Amino acid sequence: MNLSPSSNGGPVASDPAAWTMSSRPAATSAPPIELRNLNRWFGTTHAVDDVTFTVGVGEVFGYIGPNGAGKTTSMRILATLDEPSSGDAFVDGFSVVEDPDRVRSRLGFMPDYYGTYQNVNVWEYLDFFARAYGLRGTVRKRALDFVMDFTGLDDLARKPIDGLSKGMKQRLCLGRTMIHDPSVMVLDEPAAGLDPRARIELREMITRLAELGKAVLISSHILTELAEVCDRVGIIELGRLVAVGTVEEISSRVEQRIAVQVRLLGEVGPLVAWLQQQPEIEEVSAAEAHVRFVQSSERERSAEHLADTLAGMIGAGFRVTEFSTKSKSLEDVFLHVTQGRVQ
Amino acid sequence: MAIASDPAAMTEPTPARAEGGFWTRLDALISWLGEGLNPILVKETRQALKSRQFTLWFVLLLVACWITTVGGVALVGPSIYYVSAGGYLLRVYYAVLLLPLTVVIPFNAFRSLTAEQEENTRDLLEVSTLTPWQVVNGKLGSAVLQMLMYLSALAPCIAFTYLLRGVDLLTIGLLLLYAVLASIGLSMIGLLLAATNKQRRGQNFLAVVFAGGLFFAFSTIFAMSMAAMELDPGERSSPAFFWIHLGLLSLYATTFGIVYVATAGLCTFSSANRSTPLRVALVIQQAVFIAWCAGMIATSPAVGDGLLAIVFTASIYWFVAGAVLTSEPAELSQRVRRRLPQSLVGRALFSWFCPGPASGYIFAITNLGLVLLLWAGSIIWCRVTGSMPLASALFIAAVCWAYIVTFLGLGLLAITALRKVATLTLLGGFLVQVLLVLAASGVPLLVQVLSNRVRLGDATLYETTSPVLTVMRLTDGQLDATEEYLVAGVVFSAAASVLLVCLRLAGREAGLRRVAKPQRVIEDDLSMAPAAQPVPTNPWGDLAVRTARTEEREG
Ligand SMILES: Nc1ncnc2c1ncn2[C@@H]1O[C@H](COP(=O)(O)OP(=O)(O)O)[C@@H](O)[C@H]1O
Ligand SMILES: [Mg+2]
Numbered sequence: 016m017n018l019s020p021s022s023n024g025g026p027v028a029s030d031p032a033a034w035t036m037s038s039r040p041a042a043t044s045a046p047p048i049e050l051r052n053l054n055r056w057f058g059t060t061h062a063v064d065d066v067t068f069t070v071g072v073g074e075v076f077g078y079i080g081p082n083g084a085g086k087t088t089s090m091r092i093l094a095t096l097d098e099p100s101s102g103d104a105f106v107d108g109f110s111v112v113e114d115p116d117r118v119r120s121r122l123g124f125m126p127d128y129y130g131t132y133q134n135v136n137v138w139e140y141l142d143f144f145a146r147a148y149g150l151r152g153t154v155r156k157r158a159l160d161f162v163m164d165f166t167g168l169d170d171l172a173r174k175p176i177d178g179l180s181k182g183m184k185q186r187l188c189l190g191r192t193m194i195h196d197p198s199v200m201v202l203d204e205p206a207a208g209l210d211p212r213a214r215i216e217l218r219e220m221i222t223r224l225a226e227l228g229k230a231v232l233i234s235s236h237i238l239t240e241l242a243e244v245c246d247r248v249g250i251i252e253l254g255r256l257v258a259v260g261t262v263e264e265i266s267s268r269v270e271q272r273i274a275v276q277v278r279l280l281g282e283v284g285p286l287v288a289w290l291q292q293q294p295e296i297e298e299v300s301a302a303e304a305h306v307r308f309v310q311s312s313e314r315e316r317s318a319e320h321l322a323d324t325l326a327g328m329i330g331a332g333f334r335v336t337e338f339s340t341k342s343k344s345l346e347d348v349f350l351h352v353t354q355g356r357v358q
Numbered sequence: 359m360a361i362a363s364d365p366a367a368m369t370e371p372t373p374a375r376a377e378g379g380f381w382t383r384l385d386a387l388i389s390w391l392g393e394g395l396n397p398i399l400v401k402e403t404r405q406a407l408k409s410r411q412f413t414l415w416f417v418l419l420l421v422a423c424w425i426t427t428v429g430g431v432a433l434v435g436p437s438i439y440y441v442s443a444g445g446y447l448l449r450v451y452y453a454v455l456l457l458p459l460t461v462v463i464p465f466n467a468f469r470s471l472t473a474e475q476e477e478n479t480r481d482l483l484e485v486s487t488l489t490p491w492q493v494v495n496g497k498l499g500s501a502v503l504q505m506l507m508y509l510s511a512l513a514p515c516i517a518f519t520y521l522l523r524g525v526d527l528l529t530i531g532l533l534l535l536y537a538v539l540a541s542i543g544l545s546m547i548g549l550l551l552a553a554t555n556k557q558r559r560g561q562n563f564l565a566v567v568f569a570g571g572l573f574f575a576f577s578t579i580f581a582m583s584m585a586a587m588e589l590d591p592g593e594r595s596s597p598a599f600f601w602i603h604l605g606l607l608s609l610y611a612t613t614f615g616i617v618y619v620a621t622a623g624l625c626t627f628s629s630a631n632r633s634t635p636l637r638v639a640l641v642i643q644q645a646v647f648i649a650w651c652a653g654m655i656a657t658s659p660a661v662g663d664g665l666l667a668i669v670f671t672a673s674i675y676w677f678v679a680g681a682v683l684t685s686e687p688a689e690l691s692q693r694v695r696r697r698l699p700q701s702l703v704g705r706a707l708f709s710w711f712c713p714g715p716a717s718g719y720i721f722a723i724t725n726l727g728l729v730l731l732l733w734a735g736s737i738i739w740c741r742v743t744g745s746m747p748l749a750s751a752l753f754i755a756a757v758c759w760a761y762i763v764t765f766l767g768l769g770l771l772a773i774t775a776l777r778k779v780a781t782l783t784l785l786g787g788f789l790v791q792v793l794l795v796l797a798a799s800g801v802p803l804l805v806q807v808l809s810n811r812v813r814l815g816d817a818t819l820y821e822t823t824s825p826v827l828t829v830m831r832l833t834d835g836q837l838d839a840t841e842e843y844l845v846a847g848v849v850f851s852a853a854a855s856v857l858l859v860c861l862r863l864a865g866r867e868a869g870l871r872r873v874a875k876p877q878r879v880i881e882d883d884l885s886m887a888p889a890a891q892p893v894p895t896n897p898w899g900d901l902a903v904r905t906a907r908t909e910e911r912e913g
Contacts, residue, residue: 045878094485095627108878113693115627117882120487130478132401134408139401146397147486191482 045108046071047199047230048093052102055088055254062088064254065102070199070230070247075221077245078234079349085254086234087127090203093232094124106199120148123192127203129184131176138163138172141190148195158194165220166190182213189220193229200224202233206240218244238262238349250349273317277328278305278337286333293324305337397488398496402470403503412504415462419508422454423515444524445587451519452533453580455512459505459541460576461569467501468548468568472561475552490625494549494618501545505538528594533583539610540579544572546617553624605650612643629691633683633713637721640679644725647672648732655736665742665751666833668733673758676726677795680766683718685787688777690714690870698872709868715787716864719770723763723857730755754832757845760853761825767856769794774863799824822848 048070055063063085070076078086091097093104095115103110109117132140141162145155163169166186171179176187185205192200202221206214221244225231235241241248242262250258250265258265279286283301290299290308299308312320325338392400406412430447474480483493516534519525548568555564586594593599616639623632651668690698690713699708710721734752769791776782776790801823821827822845831837837845875883 096481096484098628108876109882110692110876113629113691113876114879115629116487117879119485122485124481124485126478126481128478130482132405132477132479134405135401139404143397143401144482144486146400147483147488149487151393195487 045105047107048076048201048232049105050089050093050102051104053089053092053099053104054101055085055092055097056100057088061254063092063099066251066254066256068249068256068259070232072198072230073225073228074246075225075231075233075244077238077241077248078232078251079236079238079241079248080234080251081236084236084251086236086251087203088254089251090124090201090232090234091126094122094126094201095119096124120195121198123195123197123200125188125192125200125202125205127207129188131184133177134175136173136175137168137179137187140176140187141168141194144191145194150195158196162190162194165193165223167216182209182216185209185213185217186220189217193224198229200229200231202231204234204236206235206237214240272309272311273321274307274309274341275321275324276305276307276337276339276341277335280334280336286328289328289331289333293327295320296324396492396496396499398483398493399499399503402496402500406500406504415458416507416511419454419458419511423451423512426450426454427515427518444519444522446524447522448516448519448525448530448533449584449587451512451515452537452583455508456537456540456576456580456583458508459537460544460579461572463501463504463508463541464544464548464572465565465569466504467497467545468552468565470497470500471549471552472555472565475556475558475561484625484627490622493625494622497549498542498545502542505541509534509538526591529587532586536579536583536586539607540575543610543614544575546614546621550617550621550624553621608646608650612639612646615639616643628687629693631694631697631713633686633718634711637683637711637718641725644672644675644729647675648729651733652736655733655740655742665733665737666746666754669730669755669758670829672726672729672733673762676722676729677762677766677791680719680722680726680762681769681788681791682784683722684715684766684770684791685773685782685784686713686715686718687784688715688774690867692873695870695873696875698870700872705868712867714867715770715773716860716867719766719860720864722766723759726759726762730759750832750835753842753846754829757832757849758825758829760849761829763853764849764856765795765798765825766791767853767860770860770863771856795825799826802827 046069050066050068053063053066054061066085066089068076078090080086088097089104092099093106093111095111095118098112103112105111106118107121109121111118132143135143138159141159142155145158150158163172166189168183168186168190171183176184179187189202189205192202205221206217209217221231221233225244225246233241233245238248238250245262247259247261248265249256277286283304283306286306287299287301290296290306295311297309297311299306301307310317310320310324321340325335328335426447430450471480474483488496516530520527520530551564551568555561589599616636619635619639623636626632654664694713698712699705710717710724734755737751738748769787772790772794773782773787782790802821805820821831828845828849832842832845
């Protein structure tokens with residue numbers, strides 16, 4: 016697969032506008048994606064609870080939450096497949112409720128299922144969706160060429176889609192989603208079930224889509240899967256958006272909990288006893304020659320705090336041979352932000 | 359990059375173009391033709407050509423024809439030169455043709471739409487920019503294409519029957535026409551059924567019921583076609599035969615229009631105006647109906663006893679249509695409100711074509727009123743009343759109208775009230791309307807059962823709640839003058855009071871003002887058509903009727 020069409024310098028690759036079906040007006044003030052107080056009830060289930068956020072041009076926004084958090088529901092509303100109980104969502108400034116037709120020409124939606132036809136090969140499948148989005152003649156040919164190349168499917172053009180591997184099907188779906196050169200792409204759990212290599216390739220493709228100026232909303236229930244590609248993430252739980260920002264912002268906003276491991280000469284028992292008396296130190300545990308504990312503090316003061324703890328230990332006469340910290344992983348951030356409740 | 363190195367690879371699916379010259383030009387011609395084709399039609403044709411099921415049916419059909427031909431010729435033997443065996447063979451061929459046309463093709467149309475749901479591709483079609491009309495046209499188009507394949511396969515056989523003598527061209531033409539119309543109509547119904555059911559649950563049940571219905575339709579159409587074939591040539595060229603066919607054809611065409619519009623409406627997003635096209639289709643059918651009735655009254659003095667049939671047909675028709683229209687969602691979307699008629703005249707005339715339950719109510723009762731007025735006018739003008747005095751006929755028509763006004767109005771109020779506490783779908787609203795009539799019709803029965811114990815002086819008062827019973831009594835002349843006055847009093851005052859209440863609702867709906875298009879939409883319209891001239895304002899206000907067409911153009 017060749018993921019970089021620019022390497023060849025073909026007309027399509029160097030000028031993304033050549034692949035568009037119509038020249039769009041210059042960017043308006045409206046953000047490509049905006050959810051405004053979006054609510055969706057299913058009977059008594061509040062699947063989406065007052066969600067508000069925007070995604071800018073060329074931005075990749077990660078929508079992270081456990082299963083059943085309401086990601087698919089809000090994405091389906093954004094894709095005009097469902098309707099909000101209250102609130103509204105906007106794509107390029109158009110309401111998904113009142114102007115779904117205008118939204119549809121600007122949005123590419125990739126659901127979390129494939130949606131395939133029988134007796135259709137890769138080329139025919141993409142050709143059908145290109146026609147369905149109103150691409151005609153040379154524009155369609157260009158779009159097909161571009162997309163097949165982008166997704167690396169050109170060698171499989173004549174292959175029936177039933178026989179494709181999971182990774183290839185996923186690429187085909189991505190190709191279908193971008194065939195009409197939408198300015199907004201909504202991808203629901205695209206990385207689910209992919210092998211590591213396919214996942215890396217998917218990440219590269221998403222990054223390149225953002226470089227082409229598309230606003231990408233991408234969901235996952237695993238934060239690490241997306242941390243590298245996302246400019247910002249929103250963490251959703253029980254339909255409520257609990258945190259929005261860059262990964263760093265979110266992890267800094269939560270209270271810092273730093274895991275520390277200490278190795279020392281001699282008995283560990285006294286150190287455990289000493290630590291248990293210190294404020295802001297928790298989860299003290301001891302193994303043969305080392306002690307583990309967690310120190311919590313404000314982010315700005317955490318380094319100072321650690322130094323104080325170390326100084327205190329030495330001052331109390333412990334002969335420390337090793338003092339190491341492990342900063343919080345993204346998973347920790349995620350676990351901390353969400354409560355682990357499901358509905 | 360693959361595009362630059364091998365531009366031919368992706369352009370077309372068949373490898374036939376390398377020959378140059380003629381093939382290249384043919385290919386260019388085909389792709390030029392293909393550009394304008396419906397995307398769904400293109401896709402489904404490609405699928406069908408690879409599908410085993412289609413090949414199987416096609417081969418079966420050919421084999422059946424061959425067996426028939428060889429068997430038939432063998433049976434007749436040398437006498438083939440002077441016996442007119444054409445009619446007999448044609449019957450067999452017709453059965454062989456009708457089976458795929460009225461069963462296989464409509465069922466395929468139904469399945470192709472439900473399969474989109476099962477394979478989750480319906481969502482993908484919905485988020486694409488395909489209009490609902492394109493979806494329906496594509497599905498219907500592929501049914502027509504299959505039909506053409508079957509027809510062309512059978513064409514030589516049918517030509518053979520003509521050579522064998524015993525059938526004339528008119529018969530062959532008529533039989534083929536029946537088969538073609540039946541196939542398209544049943545396919546359309548299949549699409550409607552598939553579109554109504556968006557859940558996967560009832561789908562298998564629906565499929566079985568529909569398949570059963572198709573087999574029934576197959577045998578009915580076959581029997582009726584054979585009956586038409588039995589007619590002797592004199593009858594077949596009589597004017598009555600022609601008029602009946604024309605009448606049936608116009609019924610077919612207008613009904614087809616309604617089903618088509620309804621199917622497309624079911625495939626459209628909910629904030630779109632789905633009601634106006636349906637109402638226009640209903641009005642067209644009604645206009646055709648009026649024209650036929652007027653023609654019948656004016657030309658045949660023997661119509662007499664059929665006069666009331668016209669009234670009953672129109673009443674039932676507008677009750678059913680009104681029950682659907684009054685169940686429409688009460689809230690008009692902002693999108694619909696962008697196109698409401700603005701001027702006074704426009705609002706008075708065209709508000710009733712705009713979506714909304716109360717406007718649907720007014721629409722149904724004014725249309726029924728219009729038919730009945732025209733009917734009354736033409737029977738007075740032509741002086742045909744049959745066996746019944748003119749006054750009685752007019753009275754019965756007025757009672758029918760009053761019943762429809764009352765029941766649709768009560769249903770509308772019930773639906774409006776129910777919507778305050780629960781969500782009610784279109785089907786739910788329709789059922790409320792039907793249940794109301796059934797409940798009211800049950801009252802006389804109840805009274806009869808109870809009257810053994812409760813002595814009631816006059817049962818007629820209770821019977822007026824049942825429209826069917828009352829109208830039957832009136833038609834048969836079972837009521838005396840005082841009873842007729844009683845009926846008139848009850849029915850007309852009920853209608854008047856219900857109408858007054860509903861007019862308030864309708865007034866509120868018609869009073870809705872147009873809302874401005876959002877700024878972003880105006881910007882977009884400008885960018886799509888930068889050179890567009892400003893549209894001159896219409897002195898009649900903006901015709902609501904145009905909404906459908908304009909919206910389609912937008913989409
Ligand atoms: N069509 C539906 N009917 C009823 N409940 C639904 C429907 N779709 C989703 N839900 C409920 O809404 C909640 C959110 O679901 P979903 O958006 O699919 O979550 P996610 O995609 O984050 O896993 C879940 O509790 C789910 O059960
Ligand atoms: Mg989901």
